[in-house]
Amino acid sequence: MKKTINRYHFAAIDSTNSWAKQNTHLFDPTGVSLVTAEKQISGRGRGTNRWVSPAEHNVYASFCFFIPKDFSHLHNVAQLLAVSASRMMESRGFRPKLKWPNDIMLSEKKAGGILCEIQEVQGIYCVVAGIGLNVNMPKESMFEIEQQVTSLFLENGEKTLNVEEVVQDLLRHFCEDLDVFLKEGFAPMLRFYQEHLMHQEMQQMRFRDAKNQWKGNFHSLNADGSLNILLPSGEIKRFTAGEYTNPKERRG
Ligand code: BTN
Numbered sequence: 070m071k072k073t074i075n076r077y078h079f080a081a082i083d084s085t086n087s088w089a090k091q092n093t094h095l096f097d098p099t100g101v102s103l104v105t106a107e108k109q110i111s112g113r114g115r116g117t118n119r120w121v122s123p124a125e126h127n128v129y130a131s132f133c134f135f136i137p138k139d140f141s142h143l144h145n146v147a148q149l150l151a152v153s154a155s156r157m158m159e160s161r162g163f164r165p166k167l168k169w170p171n172d173i174m175l176s177e178k179k180a181g182g183i184l185c186e187i188q189e190v191q192g193i194y195c196v197v198a199g200i201g202l203n204v205n206m207p208k209e210s211m212f213e214i215e216q217q218v219t220s221l222f223l224e225n226g227e228k229t230l231n232v233e234e235v236v237q238d239l240l241r242h243f244c245e246d247l248d249v250f251l252k253e254g255f256a257p258m259l260r261f262y263q264e265h266l267m268h269q270e271m272q273q274m275r276f277r278d279a280k281n282q283w284k285g286n287f288h289s290l291n292a293d294g295s296l297n298i299l300l301p302s303g304e305i306k307r308f309t310a311g312e313y314t315n316p317k318e319r320r321g
Pocket of ligand 1: 182
């Protein structure tokens with residue numbers, strides 16, 4: 070059955086994810102709530118990173134929905150949203166790639182990122198899947214980001230896109246994918262995800278998880294979306310979370 074959609078839109082907000090987490094009581098437990106803003110004052114990235122969120126240029130959106138606590142594919146929600154965003158971008162002629170686990174890349178630069186947060190509300194989980202997508206961001210607004218970034222505008226011959234139309238497209242793709250995901254898990258999206266992964270077999274990787282830094286080579290992806298890295302010792306180590314860091318890239 071099609072889910073009801075409720076929209077909460079703000080001209081400016083600290084962070085759509087933070088607002089969503091503080092207002093789960095407003096959300097329809099059977100529907101999808103979408104929180105968007107034109108500008109975020111304290112946009113948050115993964116870990117301790119901030120997400121630079123200037124006014125009007127970009128999509129700042131949090132998709133919120135409820136999931137039973139025993140749903141076994143919860144760890145794939147961020148990858149699911151990365152797939153939906155990539156499908157949306159492809160339908161508009163872009164050629165996105167995915168950096169494991171869920172960075173959205175164009176021309177090997179980051180165009181979008183996802184921060185997925187889960188909160189228990191009255192015995193079930195409320196998922197807040199936040200996405201920042203650089204839509205019309207010009208080069209001059211990127212100076213404070215210490216990472217190689219780009220926008221749809223820059224990759225599209227400096228043609229401006231309508232941000233609200235991008236939000237609507239993304240919402241449509243995400244709701245389609247979420248319906249399938251809630252019934253069948255991540256398996257139906259795995260092929261798309263795998264085909265769009267930017268990492269090539271044996272590519273050298275630096276990688277950090279919550280505790281350690283690792284060096285190794287990309288080995289493979291598992292059916293549950295986790296990553297295998299071949300360590301110099303010959304051990305193949307499986308990661309369910311972490312961050313790939315390109316030795317050539319700087320990071321904020
Ligand atoms: C990353 O570090 O790659 C994740 C970035 C996630 C940014 C989005 S913008 C909408 C939502 N609200 C936030 O504060 N963060 C996420």
